[in-house]
Structures are given as C-alpha cells and as structure tokens.
Amino acid sequence: MASIHDSHFDLFHLPARFSLDADALEQAYRTVQAQVHPDRFAAAGEAQKRIAMQWATRANEAYRTLRDPLKRATYLLSLHGIELGAHDNTAMESAFLMQQMEWRERVEDAAGAKNVSELEALHEELRDEERTRFAKLGALLDSGVHQAAAEAVRQLMFIERVIADVDAQIEKLEH
Structure with missing residues (x-):
C-alpha cells in the first residue's frame, strides 16, 4: 500500500x-x-x-x-506549487471579463422575463464553452504550461458559477 x-x-x-x-x-x-x-x-x-x-x-x-475535472486540475496545479488564489486573484483577460458580463446580463434578462427556454439555451451554450475550455485546459496541464492553466481554471470556475446560477433560475421559474 x-x-x-x-x-x-x-x-x-x-x-x-x-x-x-x-x-x-x-x-x-x-x-x-x-x-x-x-x-x-x-x-x-x-x-x-x-x-x-x-x-x-x-x-x-x-x-x-x-x-471532478476542475478539482483535478486545481490539485495538479497545487502539486506543481501553483495556488490559484481564486478568491483574491480575480484578474482575467479583458475579453473574458466582457464575456462574463454578457452571460450575467443574459441570465438577468431571461430570469426577469421568465424565459425558461432562453435560460436553457444559455445553459447549453455554457456547457459547450466549458467542454471546449476543459479540452484546452487538459492540453495546457499535460504539456506543463501551468500559469496559463491556472488562468483557465479560474475562468472555468466562473463558468461553473454561471451555470449554477442559470440552473437556480430555471428551478425557480419551473416551481
């Protein structure tokens, strides 16, 4: 053992x-x-x-x-001495920050309009984005590009939070 x-x-x-x-x-x-x-x-x-x-x-x-792919990525980074500092390191690429704002606005607009189909469409879009980013993350990690991988993990953490928010809004509207 x-x-x-x-x-x-x-x-x-x-x-x-x-x-x-x-x-x-x-x-x-x-x-x-x-x-x-x-x-x-x-x-x-x-x-x-x-x-x-x-x-x-x-x-x-x-x-x-x-x-869990996100936990596995975070763990792999920690094995290489890279701590994410996800709670206090919120610096991200400006393009991703703009994308975040757009997703959040879409969640708010769809929830405000009680538009479950729009929320479901956004959910699928976010899942597709997540799959694409996990593939890129895997390539970064497996080739030892740890700092870029850490940035990718922080972005994926945000995407997972938005997905959870979308799911919560759908749940609220369906009940």
Missing part, C-alpha cells in the same frame, strides 16, 4: 496527468476501498480501526478530487 501522504494519483497508481481514464480511476478506487474499508477491520483493535478509517477517508477524498 502507498503512504497515506502520497499524491492522489500515486494512491490509485495512476499517472499524474489531467487526461484520466475514468474507468481506471473507478477500478483503482474500488480496489483501494476493498483493502481499507472499515468493515474489514471490525474485529481489529481500536488503533487498526482508526488507521482503516483514515485510509478510507483519504481514498474517498482522493477519488472525489480526481473524478
């Missing part, structure tokens, strides 16, 4: 890359969970039970991080 302090990738014996085989991750997670699940240690001493619980928690955290 790996060390509890190994990277998430090492824990699952996967390459530390953004491009990840989801089936391989799932299988690796199941293998680790089968080895460390607390139920396997029900008859063990308290120390062994505690260690098993720590390993199970560690495996769950690693799996949740690697399964």
